[in-house]
Amino acid sequence: MRKMMQYRLYPTEAQTAALDDQLGEACRLYNAALQERREAYQRGGLSLHYYDQANQLKDIRAAGNLGLANFSASQDVLRRIDKTFKAFLRRVKAGASKPGYPRFKSRRRFDSYTFPSWGDGCRLTAVGRLYLQGVGHLQVTWHRPLEGQVKTVTVKRQAGTWFVCFSIAYEGEALPGTEARVGIDVGLTDFATLSTGETIPNPRYYRKAQGTLRIAQRRVARRKRGGRNRRKAVVLLQKAHAHVQNQRADFHHKTSRTLVDTYGVIAVEDLHVKGLASGMLAKSVHDAGWSAFFNKLAAKAEAAGRLLVKVNPRGTSQTCLCGAPVPKTLSQRWHECAACGLSAARDHVSAQLILGLGLSLLGLT
Ligand SMILES: [Zn+2]
Known part of the structure; x- marks a missing residue:
């Protein structure tokens, strides 16, 4: 079985910029790969496969056209596209009236990327920091011990805060039986x-939360569209x-x-x-x-x-x-x-x- 364990990251200013940059590059790769798929599809239903795209990665990186530092993480982005596109083709095949063409993602909405194997571009350091290729050694709050076998590592941005999610394989421990x-x-x-x-x-927070959300929502609505204050209000709402x-x-x-x-x-x-x-x-x-x-x-x-x-x-x-x-x-x-x-x-x-x-x-x- 798999479980997720999430921890908060405390990047320095330079590391935050690097994280934003890595995420931005993952997003750029995602959109470029999607573009290629769309064109192939529109040229007559010819569909590209994961390996068609993955085989180009080496050249793209060698030419300095991709800033996403870890090779496997780049492959993971292409696998994500592959999944999205396959789901789309399935919907088309099933005759869905609105199959929902896969969409390009904005840098703002693209909020995570994944290292598909632990130890490849990501590892723990001796002093308990998390090393991420292309970013550096990050400070982590280990609010509970990281136990079990780590499979994948996902870095995500949520309301301006950074987190790391470990997908962990574990075996359940049966509790003593009960007749209840x-x-x-x-x-x-x-x-x-x-x-x-x-x-x-x-729980009592339920009602309170509704009030807080309403206030945050109203604050966003009052701010001018496209303005910097609106951006700030949106972050508060997300939080x-x-x-x-x-x-x-x-x-x-x-x-x-x-x-x-x-x-x-x-x-x-x-x-x-x-x-x-x-x-x-x-x-x-x-x-x-x-x-x-x-x-x-x-x-x-x-x-x-x-x-x-x-x-x-x-x-x-x-x-x-x-x-x-x-x-x-x-x-x-x-x-x-x-x-x-x-x-x-x-x-x-x-x-x-x-x-x-x-x-x-x-x-x-
Ligand atoms: Zn009765």
Whole structure:
């Protein structure tokens, strides 16, 4: 399995200029390679391959036409184009009405480049700095130890701040087994409700973040287009977004860690089921956040040898544990069953139904 570990870089002024330059050169190579592909394609659907382009790299570099210092990183840029273009050709082949031609990237938007193998143009120095070819020896904040086998190294710029991302191969360590089982209902009012009745509230930063983002957004809107002050406001907005994303990711990591540590079988809703019931439709607003949470949950469950099962959420908000239909509108937060007399919080009932469906899918009932 792979995991990403990200650390903040503290480049000097000269190193920042060098990083910007390397990124700019990667972007230039990307656009030039894309240009060549477009021309070949427009000349009659002839498509270039990765090696057609990679074979030119040596000459281009020998002629001094490329400032991207590491050869393998240059190859990686071409592989990126190759991937993008193949996806485009697949869409064309599938008859997509708008296949979405791969686009040129602006220097501002192009925000990362990758060293595809550790030790080739990138390594740790004896004093704990990160050496990057073409940039130098960078200071890094090692907020947690870099463990495991490093595969690739990606350098990225986010809201004017530089980071290094290590992709690391690791083997999951199975946790001791547990009989405990849980169903999870993600909700609109609380972040999630468990079949045990426990609720996980939305973190308090959530509301605060929305206010902060709105203010930053308004500041951008007030500034004149193309002006330097607008650029500054945009960076502040990007920073605010990044901050929220970090907080959310942190919350997702901690919550999924607790769940995986506690339960041996975890049942969740499958958010990808088409034709969701009315209750789920309103939830789709939050899908992105929940998918990110479920992905982290799935990765941790797999690494720990836990069972994660996804169930079709249809009906889980409209049925009773006894099987009788109990229709509820979105605003009805309480479940009252006329058939069996069950009276409970709506999401608690849903979570129990999700667990039941999960267990029957696994044949554990
Ligand atoms: Zn009932």
